[in-house]
Amino acid sequence: xxxxxxxxxxxxxxxxxxxxxxxxxxxxxxxxxxxxxxxxxxxxxxxxxxxxxxxxxxxxxxxxxxxxxxxxxxxxxxxxxxxxxxxxxxxxxxxxxxxxxxxxxxxxxxxxxxxxxxxxxxxxxxxxxxxxxxxxxxxxxxxxxxxxxxxxxxxx
Amino acid sequence: xxxxxxxxxxxxxxxxxxxxxxxxxxxxxxxxxxxxxxxxxxxxxxxxxxxxxxxxxxxxxxxxxxxxxxxxxxxxxxxxxxxxxxxxxxxxxxxxxxxxxxxxxxxxxxxxxxxxxxxxxxxxxxxxxxxxxxxxxxxxxxxxxxxxxxxxxxxxxxxxxxxxxxxxxxxxxxxxxxxxxxxxxxxxxxxxxxxxxxxxxxxxxxxxxxxxxxxxxxxxxxxxxxxxxxxxxxxxxxxxxxxxxxxxxxxxxxxx
Numbered sequence: 001x002x003x004x005x006x007x008x009x010x011x012x013x014x015x016x017x018x019x020x021x022x023x024x025x026x027x028x029x030x031x032x033x034x035x036x037x038x039x040x041x042x043x044x045x046x047x048x049x050x051x052x053x054x055x056x057x058x059x060x061x062x063x064x065x066x067x068x069x070x071x072x073x074x075x076x077x078x079x080x081x082x083x084x085x086x087x088x089x090x091x092x093x094x095x096x097x098x099x100x101x102x103x104x105x106x107x108x109x110x111x112x113x114x115x116x117x118x119x120x121x122x123x124x125x126x127x128x129x130x131x132x133x134x135x136x137x138x139x140x141x142x143x144x145x146x147x148x149x150x151x152x153x154x155x156x
Numbered sequence: 157x158x159x160x161x162x163x164x165x166x167x168x169x170x171x172x173x174x175x176x177x178x179x180x181x182x183x184x185x186x187x188x189x190x191x192x193x194x195x196x197x198x199x200x201x202x203x204x205x206x207x208x209x210x211x212x213x214x215x216x217x218x219x220x221x222x223x224x225x226x227x228x229x230x231x232x233x234x235x236x237x238x239x240x241x242x243x244x245x246x247x248x249x250x251x252x253x254x255x256x257x258x259x260x261x262x263x264x265x266x267x268x269x270x271x272x273x274x275x276x277x278x279x280x281x282x283x284x285x286x287x288x289x290x291x292x293x294x295x296x297x298x299x300x301x302x303x304x305x306x307x308x309x310x311x312x313x314x315x316x317x318x319x320x321x322x323x324x325x326x327x328x329x330x331x332x333x334x335x336x337x338x339x340x341x342x343x344x345x346x347x348x349x350x351x352x353x354x355x356x357x358x359x360x361x362x363x364x365x366x367x368x369x370x371x372x373x374x375x376x377x378x379x380x381x382x383x384x385x386x387x388x389x390x391x392x393x394x395x396x397x398x399x400x401x402x403x404x405x406x407x408x409x410x411x412x
Contacts, residue, residue: 002184004181004291009190010189010292013193017200021250022247025208026227026247028208028209029208030246031211032220
């Protein structure tokens with residue numbers, strides 16, 4: 001073991017190397033490493049957030065779908081109800097209309113019949129008078145009587 | 157063997173443990189230790205700098221991934237031990253870890269390869285593993301020790317630092333000198349153990365490699381086994397040096 005000036009030469013080299021490392025080597029490398037670590041951490045956090053958002057969105061979509069289904073069911077229900085009501089109303093209206101038409105028809109028929117009856121009555125009276133006139137014209141002929149009566153009958 | 161068969165194994169080992177030296181006595185410089193360590197330090201800094209220059213926060217390339225793995229490993233080690241805020245600790249730990257790792261890794265290069273290549277150019281001695289030179293490991297430990305003292309004084313103040321050295325573990329004033337001696341031993345043992353641990357492990361490893369190289373043909377499987385064992389030793393020693401540095405500096409920041 002012979003210690004000599006080499007020691008101080010090496011000491012100077014050591015100091016220079018450490019200073020160079022401290023100034024030009026360590027900071028850029030550790031900076032790059034730490035920046036990358038931060039980027040990766042951010043990325044992981046973002047993907048975590050995205051996964052959470054996705055789950056949330058899926059849940060929301062599910063809830064909305066459920067709600068939509070319920071709404072659709074209620075709409076269909078309401079439509080059915082409305083349809084039934086419309087049909088019922090229409091049926092009621094139709095019934096009323098029918099009754100009205102029937103009643104008018106009946107009334108018309110009645111009037112018509114009454115009028116015909118009146119007319120008939122008047123004609124019967126005329127016929128009776130005419131018959132009587134003819135009977136009176138040929139009162140002796142029995143066969144003729146029946147002729148007249150037959151005519152009368154035919155005239156009815 | 158580098159210089160032919162005329163060397164005895166003792167001379168061979170001695171030759172391989174000799175540094176390429178310029179100058180005499182204390183003013184001598186180990187050119188091989190300095191050269192290899194600075195070369196490896198530049199390999200570390202420039203390769204990491206190439207990543208740092210075009211570091212992307214997006215998808216990293218393969219080389220950037222490898223560098224980031226090491227940086228993150230060091231950063232985790234620092235964060236698990238050192239809880240204060242200090243912009244020096246982490247780059248210091250990274251430099252120590254990678255630099256020591258690369259210097260230790262020179263142990264894997266066959267012991268005769270580099271000396272032989274240099275001998276072709278007339279360079280007689282060439283010790284290629286800088287951490288087998290105590291100058292190298294003591295330089296690292298001394299650097300760490302200076303930082304320990306600096307931060308101890310910066311965080312606790314000069315009075316606080318002296319108080320820490322004298323008022324524990326015994327609370328009574330008459331025992332303060334004893335405390336001071338004990339604490340000084342603790343304080344000085346830190347860089348000493350740091351330097352000697354690394355030096356001892358690598359020097360012993362290198363010595364065994366040299367011993368194996370002297371046993372002839374059977375050295376190949378034995379070399380392989382010893383090199384495989386160094387898969388453990390080399391990163392472990394680099395890691396221990398880094399962790400203890402972080403720990404000592406973390407202790408220096410703690411205010412009692």
